[in-house]
Amino acid sequence: xxxxxxxxxxxxxFGVIESAVAVSAAVRNRRRAQDADLRRxxxxxxxxxxxxxx
Numbered sequence: 001x002x003x004x005x006x007x008x009x010x011x012x013x014f015g016v017i018e019s020a021v022a023v024s025a026a027v028r029n030r031r032r033a034q035d036a037d038l039r040r041x042x043x044x045x046x047x048x049x050x051x052x053x054x
Contacts (some may be wrong), residue, residue, distance in 0.1 A: 016040060 019037035026033035035045040 019040040022037045023033040023041065023043075026037075032049070033045075038045045038048055
C-alpha cells in the first residue's frame, strides 16, 4: 500500500467518524441531520426520517 493511499484511507475513516458524531448530535438535539452525513454512513435519509420512535 502506498503512503498516499494510506493517508487517503485514514482521511476517509475520520470523515465517517465525523459524520457519525454529527448525526448523533443532531438526533440528540432533535434536529435534522445532514443528508450527506447520513449517506456517508450508508443510511437512506428518506427511510431514516420515515421512522417514528418505535
